[in-house]
Amino acid sequence: MSRVMIYKRFERFWHWFQALLIFTLLFTGFEIHGSYSVIGFGEAARLHTLAAWALIVLWLFAIFWHITTGEWRQYIPTRNGLFAVMRYYLIGTYTGEPHPYRKTTRAKHNPLQRLAYLFFKLMITPVIWLSGLLYLFYNDWPETLSGALALETVALVHTAAAFAMLIFIIAHVYMATMGPKLTSLIKPMVTGYEDLEEHR
Amino acid sequence: MKILALDRFIIRFGKLSAQVAMAGALVCSGFSVYGAQRPPATADHSKFEALQGPFENAQAVTEACLGCHTEAGEQIRATTHWTWTYEHPETGQTLGKSKVINSFCGMAITNEPRCTSCHVGYGWEDMRQPPPTADNAVDCLVCHDTTGDYWKFPTLAGHPTYTPREWPKGSGNMVQPPDLELIAQNVGASGRANCGSCHFYGGGADGVKHGDLDSSLVDPPRSLDVHMSPGGLNFACADCHTSWGHQVAGSRYQVNAADTLGIDVPGHTDLSRASCQSCHGDSPHPQQKLNDHVDTLACQTCHVPEFARGGVPTKVWWDWSTAGRLDEDGQPITEYDEHGHPSYLSEKGDFRHGENVLPTYAWFNGTVEYTLVDEKLDVAHPPVEINRIEGSPEDPGSRIWPFKVMQGKQPYDTERKTLLATHVFGADDSSLWSNFSWPKALKAGSEMSGMPFSGSYDFIETTMHWPITHMVPPAEMALDCASCHASNSRLAGLPGIYMPGHSGNIWLDRIGWLLVAMTLIGVVLHGLARILLKGREKS
Numbered sequence: 001m002s003r004v005m006i007y008k009r010f011e012r013f014w015h016w017f018q019a020l021l022i023f024t025l026l027f028t029g030f031e032i033h034g035s036y037s038v039i040g041f042g043e044a045a046r047l048h049t050l051a052a053w054a055l056i057v058l059w060l061f062a063i064f065w066h067i068t069t070g071e072w073r074q075y076i077p078t079r080n081g082l083f084a085v086m087r088y089y090l091i092g093t094y095t096g097e098p099h100p101y102r103k104t105t106r107a108k109h110n111p112l113q114r115l116a117y118l119f120f121k122l123m124i125t126p127v128i129w130l131s132g133l134l135y136l137f138y139n140d141w142p143e144t145l146s147g148a149l150a151l152e153t154v155a156l157v158h159t160a161a162a163f164a165m166l167i168f169i170i171a172h173v174y175m176a177t178m179g180p181k182l183t184s185l186i187k188p189m190v191t192g193y194e195d196l197e198e199h200r
Numbered sequence: 201m202k203i204l205a206l207d208r209f210i211i212r213f214g215k216l217s218a219q220v221a222m223a224g225a226l227v228c229s230g231f232s233v234y235g236a237q238r239p240p241a242t243a244d245h246s247k248f249e250a251l252q253g254p255f256e257n258a259q260a261v262t263e264a265c266l267g268c269h270t271e272a273g274e275q276i277r278a279t280t281h282w283t284w285t286y287e288h289p290e291t292g293q294t295l296g297k298s299k300v301i302n303s304f305c306g307m308a309i310t311n312e313p314r315c316t317s318c319h320v321g322y323g324w325e326d327m328r329q330p331p332p333t334a335d336n337a338v339d340c341l342v343c344h345d346t347t348g349d350y351w352k353f354p355t356l357a358g359h360p361t362y363t364p365r366e367w368p369k370g371s372g373n374m375v376q377p378p379d380l381e382l383i384a385q386n387v388g389a390s391g392r393a394n395c396g397s398c399h400f401y402g403g404g405a406d407g408v409k410h411g412d413l414d415s416s417l418v419d420p421p422r423s424l425d426v427h428m429s430p431g432g433l434n435f436a437c438a439d440c441h442t443s444w445g446h447q448v449a450g451s452r453y454q455v456n457a458a459d460t461l462g463i464d465v466p467g468h469t470d471l472s473r474a475s476c477q478s479c480h481g482d483s484p485h486p487q488q489k490l491n492d493h494v495d496t497l498a499c500q501t502c503h504v505p506e507f508a509r510g511g512v513p514t515k516v517w518w519d520w521s522t523a524g525r526l527d528e529d530g531q532p533i534t535e536y537d538e539h540g541h542p543s544y545l546s547e548k549g550d551f552r553h554g555e556n557v558l559p560t561y562a563w564f565n566g567t568v569e570y571t572l573v574d575e576k577l578d579v580a581h582p583p584v585e586i587n588r589i590e591g592s593p594e595d596p597g598s599r600i601w602p603f604k605v606m607q608g609k610q611p612y613d614t615e616r617k618t619l620l621a622t623h624v625f626g627a628d629d630s631s632l633w634s635n636f637s638w639p640k641a642l643k644a645g646s647e648m649s650g651m652p653f654s655g656s657y658d659f660i661e662t663t664m665h666w667p668i669t670h671m672v673p674p675a676e677m678a679l680d681c682a683s684c685h686a687s688n689s690r691l692a693g694l695p696g697i698y699m700p701g702h703s704g705n706i707w708l709d710r711i712g713w714l715l716v717a718m719t720l721i722g723v724v725l726h727g728l729a730r731i732l733l734k735g736r737e738k739s
Contacts, residue, residue, distance in 0.1 A: 034687055034701040035709075041701050042681035045489065094733040139492040152698040156705050163712035167719045174723040178730075 006108055006194045011071070014062045015189060021058065022165065024051040029162050052132055059125075074109055075118045082111035093178060103196060116168070124164045131158035238389070246385035253381035258360055259322055259336035261384045266335060273338045275446040281320040282331060282338070284308070286453050290567045290590075295453050298327055301573045303518065303586050303608050303664045304403040307621040310645040313357030314625040318398040322358045328650070343394050344387040349378050351397070355625075392428060393418050395437040407512035411557060411604035412670040416510020424510045426674045442473045450474030455667055457498065457566035457591070458599045476500070496697060498564070498599040500669050502679040506556045507604060507668050513541050517552035518608035520622070521659035524636040532636070547624070547633040549609075559602030559668050561691055563591035568665070573651050577617050583607070583661040584619070593696020600694060602668040609661050611642060615654035621645040 007015070028048040031038060039047070066072040084100040089112070092100070101110035109117060134141070134154045141149075179185035188194035245251055250264040266273050276282050285296035297315070301307050308315035309327040316324040321337045331337070339358060341350045353361040353375065364374045400406060400415050407414030417428055426432040427440075441450045449472035450456075459475035462482045473479065476499040483491040484499075493502075508514040525546055527533050532546035541553040567590040571577070577584050586606075591598035611620040623644035624632045630644035638657065646653035684691045685701030692702065 032685075032700050034685075034704065037682070037686070040680070040682060041685040045681065045700075049489075094729060139495065150698070152703065155698055155700060155703070156708055159704070159708055160712065163708075163715060166716055170716070170719045170723060174727065177727075 003193050003195050004105055005192050006103070006105055006188050006196070007192045008069075009192065010061075010065055012189060012192055014058060014065070017058055018055065018062075021051045021055040022169065024048075025055070026162065026166055026169070033159060033162075049136065052136070056129070074107065075114055075121065077114050077118055078111050080111065082115070085110045085112045089175075089178070103194075105196075116172070120168055124161055124168060128158060128161040128165060131155075131161060241388065245387050248385075251381070251384040253384065255380040255384065257362060258339065258341060258380065259334075261380055262322075262336045262338055262340050264384060265340045265387075266338075269340075272340070272446065273335050276320060276338045277331075277333075279320075279447055280451075281446075281448070284319070284327075284331070286451075288453055288567075288569075290454065291569045293570060293572065295570055299572065300570050301586065301619050301621060303606050303610055303662045304409060304515075305622070305624050306610070306645070307573065307649055310621045310623045310648040311625040314355055316357045317352050317354045318401075319358045325357045328648070341383055341387070342397060343390045345383050345394065346386050346388040346391065347379075347383050348393060350383050351375070351378065389436065390438050391436050395441075399437075403515060407508060407514045409514070409606075410666055410670075411507040411514040411516075411554075412504065412668045414508070414510060414512035414514070416512050417670065420510060420671075423673050423677065425671050427672060428670075432674075440473045440475075440478070442471060444471070452667065453568050455564070455566035455568070457564050457601060458597050476503075495596075496600060498601045500667075500672070501559075501561060501600050501602050502683075503672050503675070504559065504602055504668050504670070505673070505677065505679050505683075506558055507602075507671055508555045508557050509671055509673075511555070513539070513553035513555045514557065514604065515551055516554040516557065516604070516606065517550070518548070518606070518610075519550040519659075520611060521549060521609045523547060523549035523632065524638060526636060546636060557604065558690070560605045560665075561600050561602055561694060562589060562665070563593060563595075563598045563694065563696070564589050564601040564603075564667065565591040565595050565598040567591075571619065573619050573621055573649065575618065577612060577619065577660070579612070579614075579617055579660060583663045584612075586619075586662050586664040589665045589667075593694075600691065600697075604666040604668055606664040606666060607661070609659040611638065611657050612660045613652075613654050614656045614658045616652060618651070620653060620657060621649040621651060623648060 025048060028039070028044040028051065030036065031044040032041060032048055038044075081101060088097060088100050091097075099110075103110065131154050134149075135151070135158055138151050138154070176185050176189075177183075248264075248268075250267050251261075255261050255264075262273070280286050280296060283296065284298035285294060286299075288295055297308050305311060305315075312327050313325050316327065319331065320339050320342060321331055322339055323337060324331045339352070342352055351360055352358055353365065354367065360378050361375055362377050364376055367373060367375050396413070396415060396418055399410070399413050400417065401408070402413070403409030407416075417425055420429045422429040422432045427435040428437075433439075438448075441448050443449065456475050459477040460482060461469050462477055463480070464471060464473055464478045476484075480499070482494055485491050522544070523546065525533060525544075533544060534542060534546075535544035537543040537553065539553070539555075542551060543553075544550050569588045569590065571584060571586055571588070589601075589603070591601075611622060612618060613620055620642050622632055623630055623641045627634060628644075629635060630637075630640040632638065632641035635641070639655075642653055642657055643655075645651075679690070682701070683689070685699055687702060689699060689702040691697065691699060697703075
């Protein structure tokens with residue numbers, strides 16, 4: 001076993017700041033949607049917009065970081081070992097089998113994680129951003145756009161993407177507890193360090 | 201050398217900060233002082249020989265006025281205030297007080313000289329004729345009296361009373377003739393009370409008709425009307441309803457529902473200021489999201505959260521069908537509601553009054569079409585719309601406006617299927633208020649208006665839309681977001697708008713929350729299974 005830096009400082013900052021912003025956006029977003037009334041529509045809309053801009057700026061940095069460090073390769077999907085991982089979460093976790101995936105610093109996400117995060121990054125987030133920006137700048141749509149697209153459509157797509165985000169978060173948070181101990185997967189996301197088995 | 205306070209300030213804080221402070225002081229005083237002050241007059245009317253009197257009657261005052269203001273009489277006679285007719289440029293209908301029927305006392309033509317007591321002239325006793333044409337028949341004083349003592353007596357076709365006279369009838373209250381010399385020597389620009397002497401009392405009494413115009417606006421607190429309040433800007437009506445040769449801007453038949461000209465700059469626009477945008481422009485809020493609403497909402501929709509807020513109730517329901525019921529002694533009955541407002545009068549039927557009334561909202565492009573007295577009604581589908589407001593979300597000239605919707609029941613001809621004008625006022629043997637007989641009153645109404653009447657009548661429910669635009673409180677009292685962006689939205693049911701917080705797709709929500717719930721349940725079950733099986737492993 002060796003103790004290695006698996007999540008770099010920026011990566012951890014990005015992850016947790018993004019988590020904070022997404023929780024803020026979900027909370028305020030569903031208030032704007034009318035699901036409940038806690039802080040009031042106006043305040044919710046203000047915070048939602050603010051958090052959205054913050055998240056966009058954060059993502060610009062994150063995209064730059066992924067490209068320049070080559071970390072984007074972590075999300076290249078693979079079928080190799082995918083079913084073993086799925087089998088582990090469905091059965092192995094109960095029977096005490098070891099996790100079939102051995103993470104390394106160059107491949108720190110298991111095949112299922114890769115798929116889930118790729119879906120998050122390439123589907124949920126772009127849809128939520130694009131629809132959100134269209135929503136925010138509804139009044140400035142050029143005429144060709146306002147003739148072809150209704151605000152209602154944008155709003156419904158944005159809401160649907162928000163549900164997808166919420167579902168992702170629930171699953172993501174739960175699965176973060178599925179290490180050998182409850183916190184063994186969360187701790188490296190805080191400290192950056194994880195004890196990995198030696199490469200063979 | 202003497203150092204002035206300003207110089208001392210400059211020495212201490214620098215010139216720039218002094219300028220900033222001066223500008224700030226000017227801006228602040230602009231709000232508090234300039235709003236309340238008028239420029240000094242260039243003429244003191246008490247010094248005019250022609251106004252020394254004595255004046256035998258009000259026309260004599262008019263003659264004196266016209267001696268200097270040579271064109272004013274002619275100008276007045278060209279206005280709607282005088283003609284009581286209005287050719288609608290959009291619908292082609294001929295409207296105006298002499299033509300339309302409303303859901304209050306019906307038509308003016310069957311009730312002069314009561315109704316013509318608000319004509320801006322003297323002696324229009326027969327509305328089948330045009331208003332009197334004599335030069336001195338124009339009433340200058342109703343608009344230009346500043347003493348408050350000039351009052352057009354309600355039953356004298358526009359004249360003040362020239363002898364002590366009782367009003368209201370049977371009250372014992374004697375109205376004294378006005379001091380015409382004093383009034384003539386104190387004429388000036390129209391104030392709120394001048395316009396209000398007629399416009400606050402439409403429908404027969406204070407606040408009855410409009411809902412956003414009543415006597416509380418003579419001296420309103422800021423919370424009632426930030427522009428007209430002496431504690432605010434102390435505006436006269438005419439500060440917004442600017443005039444051009446006595447033609448007053450602002451029409452209820454053809455409303456400027458969406459003023460996209462923005463701030464009216466001299467030389468660039470027409471100088472009429474009868475819209476919020478004339479002074480505030482079309483992006484008046486510091487928050488862009490609020491400005492994003494101006495292509496959909498009229499300013500009044502958020503900024504007049506309720507009407508009839510000044511302590512004067514407005515009528516919201518008037519059922520004429522119950523009028524005429526008398527007590528055992530054959531005497532008229534008066535009943536009051538729990539607020540002390542009349543709820544039944546034998547003369548007028550059943551009423552409902554409202555204070556602090558929530559407006560009804562509708563798309564409006566400014567055009568109002570009337571159901572005129574000769575128009576066939578769709579009696580199978582009441583209520584009859586006495587006036588119809590045009591507008592739709594597709595129309596770029598439409599905005600969502602607040603309205604007072606007057607409701608009630610009024611007579612119609614069951615054979616001819618038309619509305620009927622009622623002769624309500626008059627000390628004669630046919631008026632409803634003196635005789636309590638509908639057949640007589642309707643027959644007389646028909647003869648006076650020239651509209652045929654088959655003799656058979658019934659009552660039909662009617663509605664009438666009155667745009668709400670006055671009683672604007674300070675900005676902090678405007679509606680908050682959640683007044684509309686909520687499940688119980690004020691704008692619920694209006695077409696063409698998607699309101700976050702109110703609108704949505706019920707199936708998207710159901711499926712979305714179902715999937716969320718399933719995920720949660722899955723996670724909980726998976727977790728429970730882990731805990732249980734782990735325990736078993738250890739044992």
